Amino acid sequence: MTAATAARLQAxxxxxxxxxxxxxVRRLLIGVALGFLTLFLxxxxxxxxxxxxxxxxDVYWAAITEPxxxxxxxxxxxxxxxSVPLNLVFGVAAxxxxxxxxxxxxxxxxxxxxxxxxxxxxxxGLVFVLVFGLQGWFGGWLxxxxxxxxxxxxxxxxxTLFITVPFVARELIPLMQAQxxxxxxxxxxLGAGGWQIFFRITLPNVKWALLYGVILxxxxxxxEFGAVSVVSGHIRGRTNTMPLxxxxxxxxxxxxxxxxxASLLAGLALVTLVxxxxxxxxxxxxxxxIASMEQSS
Amino acid sequence: xxxxxxxRKRHSVLPGFDLALGFTLLYLSFIVxxxxxxxxxxxxxxxxxxxxxxxxxxxxxxxxxxxxxxxLGAAFVNACFGLVVCWVLxxxxxxxxxxxxxxxxxxxxxxxxxxGIALTALYSGNGWIGRxxxxxxxxxxxxxxxxxxxIGLPFVVRTLQPVLEDLQKEVEEAAAILGATRLQTFSRxxxxxxxxxxxxxxxxxxxxxxxxxxxxxxxxxxxxxxSEITPLLIITKLEQYDYTGATAIAVVMLVAAFVLLLAINxxxxxxxxxxxx
Numbered sequence: 149m150t151a152a153t154a155a156r157l158q159a160x161x162x163x164x165x166x167x168x169x170x171x172x173v174r175r176l177l178i179g180v181a182l183g184f185l186t187l188f189l190x191x192x193x194x195x196x197x198x199x200x201x202x203x204x205x206d207v208y209w210a211a212i213t214e215p216x217x218x219x220x221x222x223x224x225x226x227x228x229x230x231s232v233p234l235n236l237v238f239g240v241a242a243x244x245x246x247x248x249x250x251x252x253x254x255x256x257x258x259x260x261x262x263x264x265x266x267x268x269x270x271x272x273g274l275v276f277v278l279v280f281g282l283q284g285w286f287g288g289w290l291x292x293x294x295x296x297x298x299x300x301x302x303x304x305x306x307x308t309l310f311i312t313v314p315f316v317a318r319e320l321i322p323l324m325q326a327q328x329x330x331x332x333x334x335x336x337x338l339g340a341g342g343w344q345i346f347f348r349i350t351l352p353n354v355k356w357a358l359l360y361g362v363i364l365x366x367x368x369x370x371x372e373f374g375a376v377s378v379v380s381g382h383i384r385g386r387t388n389t390m391p392l393x394x395x396x397x398x399x400x401x402x403x404x405x406x407x408x409x410a411s412l413l414a415g416l417a418l419v420t421l422v423x424x425x426x427x428x429x430x431x432x433x434x435x436x437x438i439a440s441m442e443q444s445s
Numbered sequence: 446x447x448x449x450x451x452x453r454k455r456h457s458v459l460p461g462f463d464l465a466l467g468f469t470l471l472y473l474s475f476i477v478x479x480x481x482x483x484x485x486x487x488x489x490x491x492x493x494x495x496x497x498x499x500x501x502x503x504x505x506x507x508x509x510x511x512x513x514x515x516x517l518g519a520a521f522v523n524a525c526f527g528l529v530v531c532w533v534l535x536x537x538x539x540x541x542x543x544x545x546x547x548x549x550x551x552x553x554x555x556x557x558x559x560x561g562i563a564l565t566a567l568y569s570g571n572g573w574i575g576r577x578x579x580x581x582x583x584x585x586x587x588x589x590x591x592x593x594x595x596i597g598l599p600f601v602v603r604t605l606q607p608v609l610e611d612l613q614k615e616v617e618e619a620a621a622i623l624g625a626t627r628l629q630t631f632s633r634x635x636x637x638x639x640x641x642x643x644x645x646x647x648x649x650x651x652x653x654x655x656x657x658x659x660x661x662x663x664x665x666x667x668x669x670x671x672s673e674i675t676p677l678l679i680i681t682k683l684e685q686y687d688y689t690g691a692t693a694i695a696v697v698m699l700v701a702a703f704v705l706l707l708a709i710n711x712x713x714x715x716x717x718x719x720x721x722x
Binding site: 251260269346394 | 452454459460461464465468469476481483530548550553556557558563567573574614679683702706
């Protein structure tokens with residue numbers, strides 16, 4: 149045995165080297181990943197704020213305080229304030245039935261809850277026009293009774309509801325399934341009523357996931373464009389939400405104003421990401437599994 | 446309620462099943478199922494040749510080609526770069542890793558209209574990125590691809606991440622001990638484990654891109670036969686009060702979405718089976 153071979157045998161490669169990559173490969177991969185993300189994520193985000201403030205703070209302030217912008221902000225807040233609580237109640241009810249009981253057709257129900265994720269927002273808006281529009285199923289009846297759904301707030305709320313149906317349910321179901329039913333059954337045996345079990349046992353166990361679902365649901369509700377665009381009618385100052393207001397400003401070449409309103413929604417997106425980060429850490433700290441994001445969008 | 450008793454597989458002491466399931470089914474029917482069925486019922490009022498003409502006219506077929514082509518291209522790029530991004534986030538440590546990890550979800554949180562106008566400004570002829578490119582991106586099919594890549598970016602990363610985090614170091618060590626080079630270990634051991642999740646992420650990004658509207662219409666330029674996506678055609682027909690024509694195209698989109706949903710469900714089952722759960 150030569151001296152060199154003996155030295156190699158005595159000093160085997162560290163395991164870390166065998167299951168890791170050389171430094172130059174690491175650096176290259178990190179560079180590729182960051183380059184891709186910079187080009188497609190970070191630069192577009194920065195562009196929103198830079199373009200918004202390009203013409204100065206006065207123009208920015210004027211753009212977000214003019215009457216049409218304020219009414220768009222108000223409508224967006226109202227639509228979210230109605231649709232998020234409704235989908236919250238739905239999410240809790242669906243999760244209670246699916247996670248705490250065994251029944252036939254559960255997988256079908258899960259698929260149906262996911263359905264809105266796969267449907268194009270434009271199609272989601274269209275179907276409500278087919279049901280409630282002038283030539284739709286209830287069009288004549290609504291007209292006789294002087295009720296407006298399409299091109300009015302109810303239509304905007306319905307389209308938003310459709311798009312955001314799965315968010316809360318999708319966060320709660322996997323967590324509640326993982327938690328099982330022992331605690332609730334124990335409470336039941338000790339004589340607790342249904343609502344008591346829910347508010348004292350189940351809700352505290354899932355509160356962070358619930359909050360997480362609500363945050364995601366709200367972000368999507370406020371930012372929805374395609375579905376709302378079909379049912380809103382784009383009446384300035386009346387049925388324009390913030391995303392639709394941005395479109396109108398942009399098409400009128402009022403770029404600074406469009407980006408000013410857009411920066412508010414981009415700010416909302418950043419707040420959403422921060423809250424999501426905080427909530428995820430909370431859930432991790434409690435040692436509970438959390439649904440991955442891909443299921444929620 | 447006898448109906449719910451028939452559905453129940455096992456008796457439970459917990460209350461509220463009838464109320465919860467009843468409310469869930471009622472709500473889902475009113476908000477999702479009945480409206481969606483309206484689209485299918487509407488097309489039944491059309492004759493078959495009329496339906497066929499509506500969904501295969503030259504302009505519509507051109508829009509399918511663009512929508513499916515750009516969605517496939519965007520999903521493919523996201524699969525490749527998503528794998529690299531996920532690998533880097535899970536395996537390596539570098540300054541700002543947590544921040545980058547959190548920002549990957551930006552396309553989920555940022556409203557599509559905001560993304561649309563930002564990308565359009567960046568990739569236009571005098572934009573920050575567009576001015577350095579030798580070809581036009583904004584207002585061409587390439588712009589559609591850029592917007593769809595942005596929209597689909599988190600899907601591959603977030604689908605792969607839990608699988609890669611769960612990956613046992615032992616299998617890589619075993620491969621190394623048996624004499625495999627690092628590249629062989631990656632292509633023969635790691636990649637096959639990741640494949641189901643990678644395909645799921647690809648399919649999710651593709652499905653999302655197919656229906657996308659908000660971010661695309663700003664950057665596409667929307668020229669008939671060249672850069673017009675299918676969802677935009679539905680809106681165009683609606684604005685011309687051609688409700689049946691719009692619905693016919695919508696039904697084609699819906700069928701494509703259902704097929705993809707089934708494929709994604711199958712892929713997710715495969716991913717879980719691979720992970721041994």
